[in-house]
Amino acid sequence: MIDSFTLSTGFGAWNAVFWVIAFLIAFIIGWLIWSRGEKTYDTSTSATASFLSGNAEPEKEAVHIRAGNLYWGYTDALSGYYRFIKPLHTGNLSDYFLAYLFVTALVLIVVVVLK
Amino acid sequence: MIDNLPFLVVAITILLGLYTILFRKDLIKMIMGISLLESGVNLFLIALGYRWDSIAPIFTGAPSLAMVMPTVQALTLTSIVIGVATLALLLSMVMVIYRYYRTTDVREVTKLQG
Amino acid sequence: MDILFDNLPGLLIAIPLLGAFLTPLLSRAGDSIRNAWVLIVTGLSSVCGLLVASQVLETGTIVYTFGVNTVSNIIPPDSGGIPIRIIFTIDPMNAFMLIIAAIVGFCITLFSVSSMERLSGKDGFFTLVLLLIAGVYGMIATGDLFNFFVFLEISSLAGAALVAYRIDKGVAAEAGLKYAALSTIGGMLFLVGVGLLFAQYNSLNMAVIADRMQLTGLDIIAFVLFFTALAMKCGAVPMHFWTPDSYAMAPSAITAFLVVSSQASLYALFRVCFTLYGGQINPLTVGWVIIILGILSMFIGVTMAIPQKDVKRLMAYHAVSQTGYMLLGVGVGLAALSSTCLSQSIGVMALKGGLFHIMNHAIYKGLLFLTAGVIMYRCGTRNLNQLGGLGHNMKWTMVFFMIGALAIAGIPPFNGFASKLMIYESTFLFNPLLAVIAMVVSILTLASFVKVFHSMFMGPKLPEYENVKEAPTPMLIAMGILAILVVLFGIFPQQVVDALVAPAASALIDYQGYISAVLGGA
Incomplete structure (x- = not known):
C-alpha cells in the first residue's frame, strides 16, 4: 500500500x-x-530569566541580529564576484532593452550557425 | 522591386524605432520609439495582406474579381487598439514618475537596482 | 446544462472578462457586495478551469471553436481549406497549466479581498485582477498565435497597471513602466514573428503552421523572435532585470499571480519549441540554449538574492532562480530526447521534472509571496533590517513561511524536493556538471531562506512589533490552501506525476498528436 x-x-x-x-x-x-x-516547575519566578555572567540583560533590540549582518562572511568572500555582478543590475531601462536585443541577436546567430 | 517597397519602409521604421528605444535617454522619446516600432509592425501586417488587382471582400454588388482575405486587416486593427492602450499606460506612468522624480531621464529613473 | 458544459472553454475567458467589466458597476453597491462578486467570479472561473482540465485528462484534447455550432467544424467549408476561426486547443499540457492558474487565481483573490480592506481604489484594482486572470487563462488555452499575442498583451497591461497601482512615491510607477515597456517590445517582436509565419503559411493556427512548417530562413527568424520574447517574459537571465523590480513593487497577492503569468509564457516557450517547430528545429542546439539560459538564471538569480534587504526583492530573485530549474529540466528533456546515444527515459524524466517544478513553484512561491504580503500588511515594511521577532505573535504565518521556504529549498518531504529529485537524477546522467550546479543552487537557496526566516521571525519580540496581530482569517485560508497543497504534493508526488505531469509531458513530446487533434482527418 x-x-x-x-x-x-x-x-x-x-x-x-x-x-x-x-x-x-x-x-x-x-x-x-x-x-x-518535572511538572511542578514554576515559571513565574526568576528561574527562567536569562543570566549573563551577572551582567544586566541587554535591550531586546540589541539582542536581535539584523538581516544586514547575516552572511557577511559569505558576501565578503565572494566580493569579487559581487563587484562584477551587482553593477550589471543598473536599473536603467536602456540596459534592459539592450540585454534583451543582445540576447535576441546572440540566439539568432547560434540557431542559424548550428542549424 | 516595387512589390518589396513596403517591406523596405517597414524595415526602416522598425530599425528607427529600435534605435530610438536604445539610444535616446529621455523616457518620452523612448516611448515614441516604441510607438514607431508599433507602427512598423502594423505596416508590416498590412503590407502582407495586399494583393494586386483584388477587391475588398464586400459581397454586395461585387465584381467577379479575386477577393482579399481580410485576416491581416483584422489583426492590424486589433494591434492598433492594443498599441493605443499600451501607449496611454506607458505615458501615464511616465507622468507619475515625473511628478515624483522631477525628471524623465532614463539614467536617473533607477531607484530600483542591485 | 449540456450547453454550459459544451462551452466550458469559452466560459473560461468569458466569466472573468464579464466579471471584470461589471466590477466597477457593482462597487457602487458597496464593498461587501463587490467582494462577494469578485470571489464568486474567480471561484466560478477556477471551477471552470478545473472542470475543463479534468475533462481533458479524461477524454483527451478538447478543440473548442468560437462561433460554430458543431464543435468539430474547425475549417469553414467556404474558406478554401484555410482555418481562419479562433480556436482554443486544450491538451493535457494546457490542462496542467490551467490547474495551476485556477488554484493560485482563487487563492490570490481571497487574499487580496482581505489585504485591500483598508486601501482606496478597490474597484479598479479588482477589475485589473480579473483582467489579469482572464489574460493568463487565454494565454494558456488558446491555439492561435495572434490570439496568444492579444492575451499576452492583456495580461502584461493588466499586470503592469497592477504593479504600479500603489504609486509608492513613484517607485512602483518606475517598476510598472519597466515591466510595461519591456513587455510591449517583446510583444511587438512576437507579432513580427506571427506576421512572418502568416506570410508563408496563410494561417495563424498553431497546429496548421506546425503541420506546414518548412523551416525556411524566415521561420528561423520567427523562431528566435518567439523564443527570446517568451524567455524575456518568463524572466530568464540575462533578460531578468524587470523581474525583481516589478515583483518587489507589486502588491503581494499580485506578485503571486505574476509568477503564474510568467509561467504561462514559459509554457508558450515550450509549446513553440516542442509543437510549433516540433521535429524541425535542431533540438540539440535549442536544448542547449535553454539549458544555458537555465543555468545562468539559477546561479545569478540565487547569488543576487542572498545580499538583498527587501524581502520581496529577495523572493523575486528566487523566482528567477527557480525558473532556471524549469528551463534546465525541459532543456535537458529537449536535448536528450533527440540524442541517439542516451536513453529516451532520461529525456522524458527531465521533462517531467521540469514541468512538475512549474506546478510546485507556482504553489510554494505563491505561498511565500502571500506570507510576505502578511508581513507588509501587519508591519508596514518590507525591509529585513527592520523586522524581527514576529514568530511570537504570528505563529501561523511563521508555519506557512517555513513550509514554503523548505519547499523552495528542496527539503524533503515537501513538493520542491520531489521535482528537484527528478531533475537532478536525469540531469546527472545527461551531464553531471549541470546536476552539481543545480544542487549548489539549492543549497544557496536554503541559506538565503534561513537568513529571511531568522531576520523576520526569530529573535526576541521587538518593541515596535509588540502588539502585532496574526493575519486575518481570509488571508490564513488562502495561505492554508497553498500550504496544504505543498505538503500533499510532497508526500504523494507519484500520484500527481501520474495524474497530471506525465500526460502533460507526453502531450508536449507528441506534436503529431496535437496537429491531428486539431486538423482531424483533414
Whole structure:
C-alpha cells in the first residue's frame, strides 16, 4: 500500500511516507520524554530569566541580529564576484532593452550557425 | 522591386524605432520609439495582406474579381487598439514618475537596482 | 446544462472578462457586495478551469471553436481549406497549466479581498485582477498565435497597471513602466514573428503552421523572435532585470499571480519549441540554449538574492532562480530526447521534472509571496533590517513561511524536493556538471531562506512589533490552501506525476498528436 506512494524517477526512488512515519515516531519519542518531565516547575519566578555572567540583560533590540549582518562572511568572500555582478543590475531601462536585443541577436546567430 | 517597397519602409521604421528605444535617454522619446516600432509592425501586417488587382471582400454588388482575405486587416486593427492602450499606460506612468522624480531621464529613473 | 458544459472553454475567458467589466458597476453597491462578486467570479472561473482540465485528462484534447455550432467544424467549408476561426486547443499540457492558474487565481483573490480592506481604489484594482486572470487563462488555452499575442498583451497591461497601482512615491510607477515597456517590445517582436509565419503559411493556427512548417530562413527568424520574447517574459537571465523590480513593487497577492503569468509564457516557450517547430528545429542546439539560459538564471538569480534587504526583492530573485530549474529540466528533456546515444527515459524524466517544478513553484512561491504580503500588511515594511521577532505573535504565518521556504529549498518531504529529485537524477546522467550546479543552487537557496526566516521571525519580540496581530482569517485560508497543497504534493508526488505531469509531458513530446487533434482527418 505504501509502495504506491513511491516516486519512481526511473533511476532511483523516493518515498515520502516513510519519512513522515519516521518523523511521527521521533515526535512520539520526544513527547514521551517531555511528558515524563518535572511538572511542578514554576515559571513565574526568576528561574527562567536569562543570566549573563551577572551582567544586566541587554535591550531586546540589541539582542536581535539584523538581516544586514547575516552572511557577511559569505558576501565578503565572494566580493569579487559581487563587484562584477551587482553593477550589471543598473536599473536603467536602456540596459534592459539592450540585454534583451543582445540576447535576441546572440540566439539568432547560434540557431542559424548550428542549424 | 516595387512589390518589396513596403517591406523596405517597414524595415526602416522598425530599425528607427529600435534605435530610438536604445539610444535616446529621455523616457518620452523612448516611448515614441516604441510607438514607431508599433507602427512598423502594423505596416508590416498590412503590407502582407495586399494583393494586386483584388477587391475588398464586400459581397454586395461585387465584381467577379479575386477577393482579399481580410485576416491581416483584422489583426492590424486589433494591434492598433492594443498599441493605443499600451501607449496611454506607458505615458501615464511616465507622468507619475515625473511628478515624483522631477525628471524623465532614463539614467536617473533607477531607484530600483542591485 | 449540456450547453454550459459544451462551452466550458469559452466560459473560461468569458466569466472573468464579464466579471471584470461589471466590477466597477457593482462597487457602487458597496464593498461587501463587490467582494462577494469578485470571489464568486474567480471561484466560478477556477471551477471552470478545473472542470475543463479534468475533462481533458479524461477524454483527451478538447478543440473548442468560437462561433460554430458543431464543435468539430474547425475549417469553414467556404474558406478554401484555410482555418481562419479562433480556436482554443486544450491538451493535457494546457490542462496542467490551467490547474495551476485556477488554484493560485482563487487563492490570490481571497487574499487580496482581505489585504485591500483598508486601501482606496478597490474597484479598479479588482477589475485589473480579473483582467489579469482572464489574460493568463487565454494565454494558456488558446491555439492561435495572434490570439496568444492579444492575451499576452492583456495580461502584461493588466499586470503592469497592477504593479504600479500603489504609486509608492513613484517607485512602483518606475517598476510598472519597466515591466510595461519591456513587455510591449517583446510583444511587438512576437507579432513580427506571427506576421512572418502568416506570410508563408496563410494561417495563424498553431497546429496548421506546425503541420506546414518548412523551416525556411524566415521561420528561423520567427523562431528566435518567439523564443527570446517568451524567455524575456518568463524572466530568464540575462533578460531578468524587470523581474525583481516589478515583483518587489507589486502588491503581494499580485506578485503571486505574476509568477503564474510568467509561467504561462514559459509554457508558450515550450509549446513553440516542442509543437510549433516540433521535429524541425535542431533540438540539440535549442536544448542547449535553454539549458544555458537555465543555468545562468539559477546561479545569478540565487547569488543576487542572498545580499538583498527587501524581502520581496529577495523572493523575486528566487523566482528567477527557480525558473532556471524549469528551463534546465525541459532543456535537458529537449536535448536528450533527440540524442541517439542516451536513453529516451532520461529525456522524458527531465521533462517531467521540469514541468512538475512549474506546478510546485507556482504553489510554494505563491505561498511565500502571500506570507510576505502578511508581513507588509501587519508591519508596514518590507525591509529585513527592520523586522524581527514576529514568530511570537504570528505563529501561523511563521508555519506557512517555513513550509514554503523548505519547499523552495528542496527539503524533503515537501513538493520542491520531489521535482528537484527528478531533475537532478536525469540531469546527472545527461551531464553531471549541470546536476552539481543545480544542487549548489539549492543549497544557496536554503541559506538565503534561513537568513529571511531568522531576520523576520526569530529573535526576541521587538518593541515596535509588540502588539502585532496574526493575519486575518481570509488571508490564513488562502495561505492554508497553498500550504496544504505543498505538503500533499510532497508526500504523494507519484500520484500527481501520474495524474497530471506525465500526460502533460507526453502531450508536449507528441506534436503529431496535437496537429491531428486539431486538423482531424483533414
